Amino acid sequence: MSVLGKYSIGILLTFMLLAAVMLYIFPIVSIITGTKGITSNNFLLSRIVIWIVLGVVFLYNLFIEKQPFLLKEEKKYSIGFYIKAVISLYLICAIGGAFLNVIIRISTHEQTSNKLLQLVSIFKNDYFLIIFTCFTAGAVEELLMRGYMQPRIEKIYNSPIAGVIISAIVFGILHSTYGTIGQIVVPFFIGAVFAMFYKLYSNIKILIICHFMFDFVSLMIMNFTEIKHLSAFLTL
Template structure:
């Protein structure tokens, strides 16, 4: 029996989550097995980012050959440079201030330590500006294209509910950060995911979100790059 378009959308959303979850959980063991490189190095981390681009390509091909439609269901609206700058600054401030507030609340409630995985990554980013830029661009482009561009509108179509599109895409976005091993690395990305999803629903512009996502990650990694690792837990 032929699968309807909503069924293809459902498979695509499930495929997105499975591929990203597999990459988060198994990419470094697989890279280590293939290359013989032990632990997380700048080389192995770069390869892991390339894997994310490969996943984006797979979903693009799925949308083209299986769904037989556009990868971005929502048409990309154009805005002036002034609007883009204002939107990026507003989104950044909302995410930074909201994320900081949530972090303080979580510290008061659970007093969790800094993510060990994030702590380990500080050494490979130290003064490696190419890796910082490549990592931030990959996160911004791949995660926004997949979570907001691909997953959100398909969930909305499947359930005929913009609210579920926003909530489920943000929830998946948060859960995919759970490999960092802390509650804050799920809650704060979930919050950012909601903010970004609401913006995407209202303004239908993925490039603004990619740019803002890049800026959030770039500032965070530059802070990691500038401070001694033993002081990073303050942030």
């Protein structure tokens, strides 16, 4: 099998594993633990499963692809660049996401996802769960979506634009299980912004930090206030 064929299977494997986790992990964990509904323990176990997905993809890359996991070589930048990049990405995603969310709510009268609101309630004053969840979303999603999938899609189609757009579409689709249009469109927008940054600057660490901060700030604000609509911006 050609290298591009192995890349295609790796991308499909990644998408199917993440989609299966998003769709079925809570019912499966509930059966295993004997606890109905979404609890903090069940949610913690679901995040551990996401790390297992990363491990499976890493093993596929190591033994089948036999290529670097990150096809794009990481570029080094100064601390000042890291700070400016994280702040800029955060503001672009927050402002752009808010604008899109307002447009969607006005045009469709869509309400905040009940599933997300239920998830938000389990984070109340559970700072370990908040940090672990945000770190999992930041590290695993960025390593798989931007670090792993995006460069391989680019090579398969020989198009940087295809890498950006398709990886962003996949990112949006994977968040569709929250049941709202906003939870597809906003993650797609964030995924496109992150993918463009990765294409231009080749630094996955900045994206991991920014993704972590984006979710962490939203969860912490909701932890101390009643501003529940911020859940629309979560990319867990």
